[in-house]
Amino acid sequence: MTTSWAPRSTLAGGWSCVPPGSAPTRNSRRWPATLVEEAQTGKAAVQRLADRVSAVFVPIVIALAVGTLAFWLGAGSPVSAAFTAAVAVLIIACPCALGLATPTALLVGTGRGAQLGILIKGPEVLESTRRVDTIVLDKTGTITTGQMALVDVLTVPGVESDEVLRLAGALENASEHPVARAIARGARDRVGELGDVEDFTSTEGLGVQGVVDGHAVIAGRTALLEQWSVHLPDELAEAKAAAERQGSTAIAVGWDGRAKAILVIADTVKPTSAEAISQLRGLGLTPVLLTGDNDAVARSVAAEVGIEGDGAVIAEVLPRDKVDVVARLQAEGHVVAMVGDGVNDAAALAQADLGLAMGTGTDVAIEAGDLTLVRGDLRAAVDAIRLSRRTLRTIKGNLFWAFAYNVAALPLAAAGLLNPMLAGAAMAFSSVFVVSNSLRLRAFRSTVTGAAAPADGRTQQPAVLT
Structure with missing residues (x-):
């Protein structure tokens, strides 16, 4: 009996899933507390702009204070009055509010995000959310539940379904792919314990093959079967x-x-996906469905959740080609966000201008993303973008009012119309204003019912990340 077949061509290699037992160790991952700390202590692009402005602003203020002193002395004013005006200029221009503008908003915004199950890896992510206009969505595990189930076994005459399940179940049991797990689970329920597989091979995006009970078994797309000269009747x-x-x-x-057979696997759309996609459109984003599934399945899911339009559904994409799809959209001038949860999405998450990894997914995807969404609810992506944009607006508002306050008050101080004590009080008030404005982010509300922070204010820690 022949136990192996010679393929007609050599396929490009690559793993579509993490082999059992090869998950990253605890020390190889950054935990939620670390991610929040990095985001809060980092420096956003808008803060770097403020730093550059401050580098020019401070010498100008010092020069203005010296000029004020010289002017009033030259005008014959008492030395005490001249020094009072110069000191008032220095006090009113103290850039305390500028220094607080960004860190306080980042601290409150990322903290609120952690309470809602949104982990931001760095402050530069805030700039990305502002510019994003296209959001690419993985299907399995993102739009759909990812909890696939074997619903039917269709065989050719003379072949029993139990035999199909015994052989295919043992083969798929060696894979970590969601479809493979569904087949193995369904087979185990029907025929009991599954046998061992030898010479197991996973072909990226196409399927698996191996030897079970002396039979060379192959399961996957018809394209994989055709590589071995096997055609569907x-x-x-x-x-x-x-x-x-x-x-x-x-x-x-x-x-x-x-x-010998067709195994029918069904996945269900998450009940909140359609609402989330509608909300993403409301944020000015164009949703694109990207999946390795066939075109009919992809379009059926897209129609159910409201994804429509030319180029809105990209199906039958191999895992290694997902990153090329994101790069093509970027080359067309789009600023792209990507939402995914699997190993096969990691490269695309890293390529995207903004990567949002579902916390219910794999470690590799979480590490590749810029934002981690602890909840397996696509509405969390809406919350992440809304909160990031609102935090960025708060930072810009803080910087504007800090600069506006300094610029408006400097002429009054230089003219001798502002007492240093009043200048100190006004300067302190500007810092209080910046902090109070940042604290308004604590009132940010999630679109997900029941996703508010715990009563004690502690950060929710996802089981998948701890």
Whole structure:
């Protein structure tokens, strides 16, 4: 009996999933508290601008104070009056409020985000959220629940479904892909314990193959079967097409050189996905569905959640090509955000201008993203963008009023119309104003019911990250 087949061509290698037991260790990951600390102590682009302005502003103020002193002395004013005016200039121009403008807003904004299950990796992320105009959404685990289930086994005449499940279940049990887990779980429920697989190979984005009980078994896309000169008979091709029209995923199974069955896998759309996509549109973002599933399944899901328009659905994309899709959108002039949760999304998350990783996903995706959404709810992405934009607006508002206050008060101080004691009180008030304005971020409300911070104000720590 033949236990292996010779492929007609050599496929590009690459892993589509993390092999069992190869998950990152605890020390290889940055934990929520560390992410929040990094974001709060980092420096946003708008703060660097303020620093550059301050580097010019401070010498000018010192020169203005010296000029004020010289002017009033030259005008014959008493020395005490001249010094009073000069000191008032220095006090009123003290850039305390400028120094507080960014750190206080970052501290409150990122802290509030952590309470809502939004972990921001760095302050530069805030600038990205302002400019984003396109958001690319992975399907499985992001728009859909990712909890796939085996719903049907369609076989050719003479082949029992239990035999299909015994062989395909053992093969898929060696994979970590959500579809594979669904098949293995369904097979285990039907036929009991699954056997071992030998010579297991996972082909990126196409499927798996191996030897089970002396049979060379292959499961995946029809493209993978065709690589081994295995073609679907008409009855299986029709069953596959019918399943895909209904929005299900169809996996072809064959062994010993023949296609024997179609496994129908169903995934359900999260009940909040349509609402989240509507809210993303309200933020001025264009949603794009990106998936490795077939076009019929992708369009069925897109229609259910309200993703429409030319180029809004990009299906049958291999994992290694997802990053190319994001790069192409960027080359077309779009500022792209990417939401994903799997190993196959990691490169695209890193390529995107803003990467949002679902905290319910893999460690690699979480590490590659700029924002981690602890909740497996797409509305958390809406909250993340809203909060980031609001934090950035608060920072800019703080900087504006700090500069405006200094510029408006300097002429009064130089003219001798402002007592140094009043100047000190006004300067202190400007700092209080900046801090109070930043604290308004604590009132930010989530779009997700029940997602408010705990009563004791402690940060919610996700089980997936701790």
